[in-house]
Amino acid sequence: xxxxxxxxxxxxxxxxxxxxRNYILGTIRxxxxxxxxxxxxxxxxxxxxxxxGKYGEEGDKLIFKILNNGLDEPAKQASAREGFDKILDGxxxxxxxEKALKYDLTIPFARYVAMNHGQLTFPFRRYQIxxxxxxxxxxxGRYREFTQCDVDVVGSxxxxxxxxxxxIYHSVMTRLGLYGYxxxxxxxxILGALAEVCGGLDKLTDxxxxxxxxxxxxxxxxxxxxxxxxxxxTQIASIEKYLTIAGDNEDKMxxxxxxIGHTDSGRQGLNEIRFLLxxxxxxxxAPGASPNLVVDLxxxxxxxxxxxxxxxxxxxxxxxxxxxxxxxxxxxLTGLFGVPGVPGVGVSFGVDRIYDVIEALQLFPGDVxxxxxxxxxxxxxxESRAAFTLMQQLRGTGVRCEIxxxxxxxxxxxxxxxxxxxxYAVILGAQELTQGTCVVKDLVKGEQITISQEAxxxxxx
Amino acid sequence: xxxxxxxxxxxxxxxxxxxxRNYILGTIRxxxxxxxxxxxxxxxxxxxxxxxGKYGEEGDKLIFKILNNGLDEPAKQASAREGFDKILDGxxxxxxxEKALKYDLTIPFARYVAMNHGQLTFPFRRYQIxxxxxxxxxxxGRYREFTQCDVDVVGSxxxxxxxxxxxIYHSVMTRLGLYGYxxxxxxxxILGALAEVCGGLDKLTDxxxxxxxxxxxxxxxxxxxxxxxxxxxTQIASIEKYLTIAGDNEDKMxxxxxxIGHTDSGRQGLNEIRFLLxxxxxxxxAPGASPNLVVDLxxxxxxxxxxxxxxxxxxxxxxxxxxxxxxxxxxxLTGLFGVPGVPGVGVSFGVDRIYDVIEALQLFPGDVxxxxxxxxxxxxxxESRAAFTLMQQLRGTGVRCEIxxxxxxxxxxxxxxxxxxxxYAVILGAQELTQGTCVVKDLVKGEQITISQEAxxxxxx
Numbered sequence: 002x003x004x005x006x007x008x009x010x011x012x013x014x015x016x017x018x019x020x021x022r023n024y025i026l027g028t029i030r031x032x033x034x035x036x037x038x039x040x041x042x043x044x045x046x047x048x049x050x051x052x053x054g055k056y057g058e059e060g061d062k063l064i065f066k067i068l069n070n071g072l073d074e075p076a077k078q079a080s081a082r083e084g085f086d087k088i089l090d091g092x093x094x095x096x097x098x099e100k101a102l103k104y105d106l107t108i109p110f111a112r113y114v115a116m117n118h119g120q121l122t123f124p125f126r127r128y129q130i131x132x133x134x135x136x137x138x139x140x141x142g143r144y145r146e147f148t149q150c151d152v153d154v155v156g157s158x159x160x161x162x163x164x165x166x167x168x169i170y171h172s173v174m175t176r177l178g179l180y181g182y183x184x185x186x187x188x189x190x191i192l193g194a195l196a197e198v199c200g201g202l203d204k205l206t207d208x209x210x211x212x213x214x215x216x217x218x219x220x221x222x223x224x225x226x227x228x229x230x231x232x233x234x235t236q237i238a239s240i241e242k243y244l245t246i247a248g249d250n251e252d253k254m255x256x257x258x259x260x261i262g263h264t265d266s267g268r269q270g271l272n273e274i275r276f277l278l279x280x281x282x283x284x285x286x287a288p289g290a291s292p293n294l295v296v297d298l299x300x301x302x303x304x305x306x307x308x309x310x311x312x313x314x315x316x317x318x319x320x321x322x323x324x325x326x327x328x329x330x331x332x333x334l335t336g337l338f339g340v341p342g343v344p345g346v347g348v349s350f351g352v353d354r355i356y357d358v359i360e361a362l363q364l365f366p367g368d369v370x371x372x373x374x375x376x377x378x379x380x381x382x383x384e385s386r387a388a389f390t391l392m393q394q395l396r397g398t399g400v401r402c403e404i405x406x407x408x409x410x411x412x413x414x415x416x417x418x419x420x421x422x423x424x425y426a427v428i429l430g431a432q433e434l435t436q437g438t439c440v441v442k443d444l445v446k447g448e449q450i451t452i453s454q455e456a457x458x459x460x461x462x
Numbered sequence: 463x464x465x466x467x468x469x470x471x472x473x474x475x476x477x478x479x480x481x482x483r484n485y486i487l488g489t490i491r492x493x494x495x496x497x498x499x500x501x502x503x504x505x506x507x508x509x510x511x512x513x514x515g516k517y518g519e520e521g522d523k524l525i526f527k528i529l530n531n532g533l534d535e536p537a538k539q540a541s542a543r544e545g546f547d548k549i550l551d552g553x554x555x556x557x558x559x560e561k562a563l564k565y566d567l568t569i570p571f572a573r574y575v576a577m578n579h580g581q582l583t584f585p586f587r588r589y590q591i592x593x594x595x596x597x598x599x600x601x602x603g604r605y606r607e608f609t610q611c612d613v614d615v616v617g618s619x620x621x622x623x624x625x626x627x628x629x630i631y632h633s634v635m636t637r638l639g640l641y642g643y644x645x646x647x648x649x650x651x652i653l654g655a656l657a658e659v660c661g662g663l664d665k666l667t668d669x670x671x672x673x674x675x676x677x678x679x680x681x682x683x684x685x686x687x688x689x690x691x692x693x694x695x696t697q698i699a700s701i702e703k704y705l706t707i708a709g710d711n712e713d714k715m716x717x718x719x720x721x722i723g724h725t726d727s728g729r730q731g732l733n734e735i736r737f738l739l740x741x742x743x744x745x746x747x748a749p750g751a752s753p754n755l756v757v758d759l760x761x762x763x764x765x766x767x768x769x770x771x772x773x774x775x776x777x778x779x780x781x782x783x784x785x786x787x788x789x790x791x792x793x794x795l796t797g798l799f800g801v802p803g804v805p806g807v808g809v810s811f812g813v814d815r816i817y818d819v820i821e822a823l824q825l826f827p828g829d830v831x832x833x834x835x836x837x838x839x840x841x842x843x844x845e846s847r848a849a850f851t852l853m854q855q856l857r858g859t860g861v862r863c864e865i866x867x868x869x870x871x872x873x874x875x876x877x878x879x880x881x882x883x884x885x886y887a888v889i890l891g892a893q894e895l896t897q898g899t900c901v902v903k904d905l906v907k908g909e910q911i912t913i914s915q916e917a918x919x920x921x922x923x
Contacts, residue, residue, distance in 0.1 A: 008561045013578075016500035036857070041476060043475075066528070070523065070526070072550055073550055099469075115465075116465075116467070116468075117474075161867055165865075399496070401496050406623060417583060
């Protein structure tokens with residue numbers, strides 16, 4: 002038989018990686034709960050029709066579809082054969098595949114809200130941390146199975162929700178030790194106002210696409226692209242003025258007001274940001290303050306369904322990783338599923354990238370590297386039975402213990418502890434058994450002491 | 463568009479259900495960690511060839527296969543069409559499907575150990591809590607996506623591992639409040655000895671299959687079945703004598719020794735159980751004692767790969783749910799993947815059934831029903847800004863809070879708190895704002911007090 006392997010773009014997570022991931026996910030989950038968000042879990046599989054057509058033509062192609070079972074049953078063969086022709090034709094066929102793996106958490110969330118909106122209490126505050134699957138070409142940092150981590154409030158237009166989400170970012174990032182992160186904020190309404198001022202709303206997409214590339218290609222190339230997209234020199238000059246707005250948040254607000262504050266859309270967008278600034282920067286030490294908030298008028302967040310405030314989180318500048326989260330406000334979550342009138346706002350955390358940032362900055366806490374804390378040596382039948390009893394007492398105090406599985410030479414047991422990075426050994430030989438004592442050995446320092454067996458559960462580990 | 467729905471046999475888990483499930487899974491995970499087991503996570507998708515042929519012909523049919531992407535590309539169409547003919551013929555074809563959803567946690571674990579055995583430290587103690595997928599016909603309590611929860615030690619033949627697993631069951635069950643559970647134990651070697659004594663080892667399967675049905679069909683029907691399977695009256699009489707062995711554990715051991723203690727296999731099996739009894743029942747209050755251990759010589763655990771001790775956990779008799787876990791020792795985990803010589807022992811927890819038992823016995827702790835603990839009322843812009851600051855202080859002490867999303871009538875905000883079962887409200891109106899106070903209302907008791915804002919973070923919730 003050939004050597005076993007993993008599907009491309011998928012990963013096993015061994016013990017240390019699971020502990021590191023759980024440290025991140027547990028931190029995020031803890032903050033979500035503290036902010037009154039409730040957990041939701043949806044199945045890995047959705048009906049294909051729930052997913053198709055929601056992610057654009059490119060997205061549709063990247064959905065993993067599940068083959069119907071029992072296609073070899075005689076009654077099903079004819080329609081399956083016919084259905085497969087459709088699939089070869091780039092279409093779908095429920096006689097071949099009617100289920101698929103979820104592609105993100107947003108559409109399943111929308112499906113859930115649409116199915117349960119009569120029972121839910123709005124505003125509905127939910128978080129969801131689950132894997133999703135995409136048939137993307139695997140590359141460094143891009144996987145076919147990866148964890149998404151979303152938090153949304155739906156059924157409310159209040160900006161207090163945006164404030165809450167900004168504070169959630171701040172709380173998570175500082176708990177993870179990423180003090181140098183930046184939360185960039187803008188409003189789609191401001192970009193709309195810019196388009197209105199520079200060529201009309203029909204140019205919004207052109208302008209947003211070009212601006213989105215500013216970081217990558219620089220101002221000159223953006224200007225070239227705008228010209229290629231048919232904007233006039235005057236319009237491009239206005240956009241350039243907008244793109245070169247600089248200074249602190251208040252400077253930027255002032256300059257933006259001059260440029261687009263006279264339009265309805267501009268005024269609304271600036272008011273949204275003002276609301277955030279008032280709540281989040283009342284003084285850097287005030288509770289709820291998020292001094293990492295940066296007004297970034299060049300933030301566009303692609304061409305998706307955002308309609309108001311948009312967010313993006315940048316990793317601390319000491320690592321070259323860039324965006325580790327983002328989100329924004331949308332007008333209509335569930336319209337696609339026949340339930341109109343559910344606006345909301347949500348953000349997500351890029352778990353894999355946050356992992357890489359924390360790894361690069363060596364910010365994982367020491368205890369993620371420790372599994373078992375104490376190894377009880379096994380030195381024979383009577384000794385191991387006594388050791389087992391002692392071990393149970395120690396476990397009762399919350400210390401993670403194991404006993405070596407068989408009586409073996411000291412060397413072998415030490416080597417096992419070393420390989421598994423177990424910091425302490427408890428040794429109970431014939432002599433200790435008679436004396437009611439045990440030897441506690443600190444394997445990191447190489448020191449050891451003999452204590453009474455009764456004292457062991459009170460010995461700190 | 464048609465109303466959205468879920469694939470058959472799958473479930474959404476809303477907030478309360480997630481909290482209840484996490485209570486169970488967190489309890490189990492906590493015990494696993496305390497016993498020095500390490501977490502492993504494998505992808506949802508495995509290569510089809512990793513899974514096929516491992517679960518018998520019936521099992522193969524229940525594996526969810528994933529359609530290859532890009533089948534509509536011209537270069538792939540011909541071989542895909544050819545491959546689909548094979549699928550209609552009940553065979554597999556990598557040109558149509560090369561990946562599948564995992565069917566259990568054991569084969570992916572074996573694949574992981576085979577792929578990494580050079581790097582792992584043996585004995586390798588791992589636990590794994592993840593969803594698996596089966597295209598079974600959905601019915602009450604049987605789902606197409608469900609969570610498995612496995613714990614194994616591999617690379618060791620020592621019975622101390624069986625002792626550890628038995629104590630893990632005891633620790634989890636008592637932490638969950640299921641004091642009346644029973645851990646049934648037997649050894650496949652004893653069943654082998656019985657077959658040896660009653661008709662030869664070639665009858666082991668017949669005998670095991672029949673015995674396995676004892677609970678369901680009763681002794682008379684088992685005897686009929688044994689006769690139909692060609693056993694003589696004398697043989698059946700011996701089996702009957704074996705099946706009617708009764709009394710406490712020591713009684714059973716004595717009677718079994720009489721019947722099959724003279725065979726090698728019987729002696730070995732009885733010694734295995736003796737080892738467990740010596741370690742686990744040294745006195746009901748001794749550390750590590752598992753007084754719920756019941757020697758059950760009729761336990762067979764189907765026809766799988768077990769070779770030594772087998773376990774089954776029965777729910778407390780006050781609920782009619784039966785088995786909520788089981789497992790046993792196997793000789794060879796990874797031989798199928800080209801790595802021989804890795805014996806092990808493992809058990810699993812039936813999470814969905816444990817959930818049903820705890821629900822039926824009303825043993826979920828009160829706090830799984832509480833999401834947000836405190837709702838801050840929103841009574842206007844100035845009031846809500848002050849409330850927000852207070853809320854952040856309270857969150858800083860670990861209290862789960864939210865603020866109502868908009869200024870609204872008292873009624874509406876109370877109704878929201880009630881629907882969400884939030885136990886406390888903090889009310890901060892214009893008067894409280896001036897006085898530096900706030901009203902804390904206990905929504906369960908209907909009582910309220912006015913306290914200073916400074917005192918709020920020290921007020922217990």
